[in-house]
Amino acid sequence: MRIRKQRGGGGGLAVLVVLHAVTRQPALENYRSNGKRRKNRNCKGVIPAEWELFGHLTALKLYPLKSGKGINLEEAEPTFLGLKSGLLRDRFFIVYDERGCFVSGRKYPKMVLITVSAADNGSFKFEAPGHESLIIESPERLSKQHYKDHKFNIRLWSNRVTGLDAGDEAAKWISQLLLSKEDGLRIGCYVPDIAVERKVTPLDKVYKNLTSDDTGAYSDLSAFLLISEDSVAELNERLEDPDKVTYENFRPNLLIKSKDGKKPFMEDDWEWCRIGDKNGPVFRSVKPCTRCIFTTVDPKTGVKNEHMEPLNTLKLYRKLKDPEALRLEGDSPVMGVNLGLYKDGNLKVGDPIYVGIVNKSS
């Protein structure tokens, strides 16, 4: 994603004209868009009319790099592709290997220490402790040819996903950081307009409300993950001191708390929630979030817990109950819920959260 340098001298004008012709639709616009395929969701008539206050939103978290460090925000815009704040978007960067498969903090726990920030000129800065920083230049003004030459298609769990490769310098940086060698890994960026639709089979056989419109950018399953402080507090009561966790072990986008702080795991049973006033964004719960070894990585140090906590404790009481779901997903325990966006709006820390009242007889 490097800007094409405009050469000076006699040929300059010609180069400029050609560049202009091929960049009628600048890549940055693509980067900012929410994609074409998301606009036709039928939301009318399915969103509940009645709501009950549950508590409020206590943190908003955006992870520019999948498996990288999260950024705490005071405000953010929810989109069909996840949270957005300025040029930063949730899980729009991904690391993949040379065999064409994504890699994550499960294998490279140090990834949780990588931070990404956006500069005013549209470039992105990647930083990691003890390493020089990396600048990935703005994708603005890239040519269609550049897209063709640098598009990748990789495996993300059972899906194929596409994007724009960030170039050899970025590949060298991430390979040195995680493999201590010059190559082997690469960095990719999500571009909505060249993205392919992600499949949700066979999970949608069990989770009837999960659709490909919920899948987000490079999220594991859906564009939003919600977790409750009440649930984390309940879990911590079961853990020994050195193994206690924070909500950050679970990498949610939305952290909530009930009015009295003592309503753990209520989110499991919700279908709808709205954050903010009448005009606030509306989300639908599409699947419980089944958890893996990644929850054992300390988000501050990038080191796995030596007692495999909190995963071992969660397995004692938080397994899936539905036999069909168990057959599909195995015995991974549940913590948090995956949400899809049904109505736009804005999010602010401190906003009230309401749960939709669904007519049981319909």
Ligand SMILES: *[C@@H]1O[C@H](CO)[C@@H](O)[C@H](O)[C@H]1NC(C)=O
């Ligand atoms: C954009 O800003 C960053 C950070 O200030 C800088 O390192 C980079 O060189 C700038 N890029 C361009 C093309 O000016």
Ligand SMILES: *[C@@H]1O[C@H](CO)[C@@H](O)[C@H](O)[C@H]1NC(C)=O
């Ligand atoms: C899906 O949504 C319907 C209402 O449209 C609801 O009755 C049902 O419980 C939901 N299914 C699941 C698996 O959440």
